[in-house]
Amino acid sequence: MSTPTSLKIYLIRHGETKWSKAGRNNGNTDIPLTNQGELDAQQVGQRLQTIKFCRILCSPLQRAMRARELALSGAVAEIEPDLAEWNYGDYEGQLTQAVRNIRCNWDLYRDGCPGGESIAQVAARADRLISRLRPITGNVALFSHSQFGSILSMRWIGLPVSEAAHFPQEAGSVTILMYADHQPDVPVVSRWSGEGPSFSLGIYPGSDVPKETKSAAIARWENEGGEITSQTHVRVGRVHEVMTI
Numbered sequence: 001m002s003t004p005t006s007l008k009i010y011l012i013r014h015g016e017t018k019w020s021k022a023g024r025n026n027g028n029t030d031i032p033l034t035n036q037g038e039l040d041a042q043q044v045g046q047r048l049q050t051i052k053f054c055r056i057l058c059s060p061l062q063r064a065m066r067a068r069e070l071a072l073s074g075a076v077a078e079i080e081p082d083l084a085e086w087n088y089g090d091y092e093g094q095l096t097q098a099v100r101n102i103r104c105n106w107d108l109y110r111d112g113c114p115g116g117e118s119i120a121q122v123a124a125r126a127d128r129l130i131s132r133l134r135p136i137t138g139n140v141a142l143f144s145h146s147q148f149g150s151i152l153s154m155r156w157i158g159l160p161v162s163e164a165a166h167f168p169q170e171a172g173s174v175t176i177l178m179y180a181d182h183q184p185d186v187p188v189v190s191r192w193s194g195e196g197p198s199f200s201l202g203i204y205p206g207s208d209v210p211k212e213t214k215s216a217a218i219a220r221w222e223n224e225g226g227e228i229t230s231q232t233h234v235r236v237g238r239v240h241e242v243m244t245i
Contacts, residue, residue, distance in 0.1 A: 005137040008190075009177040010048065011152065012143050014059075014067035015040025016171040020146070023095055027088035027116065030062050037063070038070055040172030045071035047174060054138035059083035059145060067172075068143040077143075082129040085145035089116020108147065109165045119161050122148065126155040146170075153177060157187050167192065 015037030019026040033041065048071060057080040058068045068077050091099050091113050099106050112118045129152065133140060144152070150164035156177045169175065173193035180186040 005135060005179075007133065007136050007178065008139050009133060009156075010051065010053075010139065010141045011149050011169075011175040011177060012044055012048075012067065012071065012141060013146055013149050013169045013171060013173045014063045014143065015044075017063050019093070020171055025088040025091050025094050025096070025099075026145075027085045027092055027113075028061070029092055033063050033066050037171065038066070041067040041070035044172055044174060045073070048072065048141070051139055051141075053141045055136065056141045056143075057083060058143040059085070059148075061085065061145070064143045064145065068141075071143075072141065080129070080142075082125045083142060083144040083148065086122050086147045086151075087113065087116035089113040091116070107165065109151075109162050122151055123155065123161050126152045130155055149175065153189055153192075157189055169193070 016034045017031050017037055056075055056077040058064055058077045060079050146169050149169045150167045151161055154164045175193055176191040178190050180188045
């Protein structure tokens with residue numbers, strides 16, 4: 001791949017909807033934000049108000065588009081189909097437990113969705129988008145969804161789709177994907193808001209995942225079709241300061 005740039009990706013999940021509040025699988029069903037969801041988006045906007053974005057990309061679904069409108073009012077945005085949520089197919093609108101009542105131990109990130117997108121298809125979307133983002137220099141805002149946002153983050157740092165289950169993105173959260181300050185060819189998750197605006201994942205020197213774990217993860221990712229950079233490190237830090245953007 002080309003030499004990494006000073007790209008910094010702000011990955012934003014839209015605010016609350018009736019289905020997200022109820023825990024229902026919401027892929028292509030185009031439902032609006034709740035009042036709380038609109039408030040979530042406005043709060044995201046307050047956190048992003050000092051950031052200058054060279055590009056803003058948004059899922060075509062109205063819950064993401066409305067979040068973008070409220071968070072970055074007046075800014076020019078591009079519709080990006082690859083940012084859409086996982087197509088749940090036959091499991092659209094269902095609770096996870098209801099699906100497991102008919103398919104024991106079903107796991108989205110392992111089993112995919114009949115009648116919808118497979119794991120490989122969603123991973124391909126993430127990889128395709130990442131390949132287009134990597135050459136950009138500057139700050140980029142992505143307005144997307146819970147499951148796809150987690151998958152995009154995993155693919156960014158070289159982990160397989162299955163690991164996304166451990167990195168949830170809550171409504172109105174912001175995650176930052178970038179390159180390490182002192183190792184510019186190493187993609188990292190700089191900040192993680194999987195539990196909302198008060199949670200972040202720190203990247204600390206010496207906190208590398210054990211070599212054997214890292215190698216296995218990267219091997220699985222390669223098998224799924226991901227691109228491995230010349231020097232890929234996966235680092236996991238401890239929770240630290242309240243997230244401020």
